[in-house]
Amino acid sequence: xxxxxxxxxxxxxxxxxxxxxxxxxxxxxxxxxxxxxxxxxxxxxxxxxxxxxxxxxxxxxxxxxxxxxxxxxxxxxxxxxxxxxxxxxxxxxxxxxxxxxxxxxxxxxxxxxxxxxxxxxxxxxxxxxxxxxxxxxxxxxxxxxxxxxxxxxxxxxxxxxxxxxxxxxxxxxxxxxxxxxxxxxxxxxxxxxxxxxxxxxxxxxxxxxxxxxxxxxxxxxxxxxxxxxxxxxxxxxxxxxxxxxxxxxxxxxxxx
Numbered sequence: 001x002x003x004x005x006x007x008x009x010x011x012x013x014x015x016x017x018x019x020x021x022x023x024x025x026x027x028x029x030x031x032x033x034x035x036x037x038x039x040x041x042x043x044x045x046x047x048x049x050x051x052x053x054x055x056x057x058x059x060x061x062x063x064x065x066x067x068x069x070x071x072x073x074x075x076x077x078x079x080x081x082x083x084x085x086x087x088x089x090x091x092x093x094x095x096x097x098x099x100x101x102x103x104x105x106x107x108x109x110x111x112x113x114x115x116x117x118x119x120x121x122x123x124x125x126x127x128x129x130x131x132x133x134x135x136x137x138x139x140x141x142x143x144x145x146x147x148x149x150x151x152x153x154x155x156x157x158x159x160x161x162x163x164x165x166x167x168x169x170x171x172x173x174x175x176x177x178x179x180x181x182x183x184x185x186x187x188x189x190x191x192x193x194x195x196x197x198x199x200x201x202x203x204x205x206x207x208x209x210x211x212x213x214x215x216x217x218x219x220x221x222x223x224x225x226x227x228x229x230x231x232x233x234x235x236x237x238x239x240x241x242x243x244x245x246x247x248x249x250x251x252x253x254x255x256x
Contacts, residue, residue, distance in 0.1 A: 004136045005043040008114050013129040017115035017122070021065050024116065029062045038068030044110030044137050045069050045098075051106050051222050052089060053147045054080070055134070055154040057195060058113035058122055065116040069098035070109050079196035080109070083211055087219040106225045108144070110137055112157035120197070127157060134161035145188060146218050151195035152176040158190070178210065181217070189221055 012018055025039030042059040056076070059065045063074030071077035072095040081102065084090035089107040094100075113122040113130045122130070138144070138161055149155035155176040159165040164184055165173065174182040180192040193206075193214045200206040 001048055001137075001140055004133065004140065008041050008043040008133050011041045011114065011130075011133075014115060014126045017113075017117055017126060020118050021061075021115050024061045024065055029066075032062060032066055035066055037066045039065060040068070041114040042068060042070055042111070043114070043133075044108055046104035046108030047106055048108075048141070049106075049143050050104070050108035050141055051143050051145045052108070052218055053138075053141060053144045053158075054084075054107065054109045055147065055149045055158050056080075056109070056111040057151055057153050058111050058120065059116045060120075061116040063116075064111075067097050069095070070111055071095060072098060072100075072102075075198055075201070076196045079201065079211060083215045086212065087215045088225065089215070089219075106222070108137070108141055110134065112154045122153075127153070131157065131161050134158065138162050146191065146221050147188060148191045148193055148214060148218055149176070150193050152192075154195070155190070155192050162188075178206070179214065191218065 021039050021041075025037035028035065028037060042064040056071060059070060060074040060076065063077060064070050064072060067073040071080045077095045081090050081095045082093045084104065084107060085093035089105055091103040091105065092101070095102050110133075112127055112134065114133060115122075115126075115130075117123075117126065134157060138158075147158055149158050155174075156165070159173065167185075174180065174184075174190055174192075176192045178192060178194045182190045184190060191214060193211070194200050196206060196211060
């Protein structure tokens, strides 16, 4: 997985996004003026043997683009990690920096786009160019059994990256809705959820009980973390960054 992280961090495929992220990292937000912004593409984060994958849209300009870790340092991350902690997938309920000691348990978090986009809206071409990174993570994280996709873009992006978009007939493709649950032919369960953006949480489109219901369901589907895995995690293995579980070389030649 280290090789995937390195390639993601060095990516320059989308000029518009790279210019925007670097500009934000230079201009900064007043309250973060003392921070050294990350300003680069943001890799996924979590347990290399995870059974739960959470897919977001993209890093926030002053969240992941600042801290260098997905859903870290912004209000969406406040919602996400609180829920993951509540249901046993995270060691703590908050995420403020990539050096804060947060450990994910049986969970891996990533995004459809790895650079913060203007107005939180990556273009279809930018999503397409970023898709190989999601494909690579799906390929390496072979133990994933439940996927929670946050928003329609993340939902469709995971379907495309996993290959199910092409394998399933159009009429048979899962359709996004909050709380929708689809068991795919290989047994993977895809759950849709509204994204915990301020727009959704401040307007009441997504409430805390609705949000907790998604991760309560994920926990029930997976059951408790296997004791063997828990012992391994306590011994310091099975968390990212790391190459545990990497199955094959992963060269990216820049093609999309």
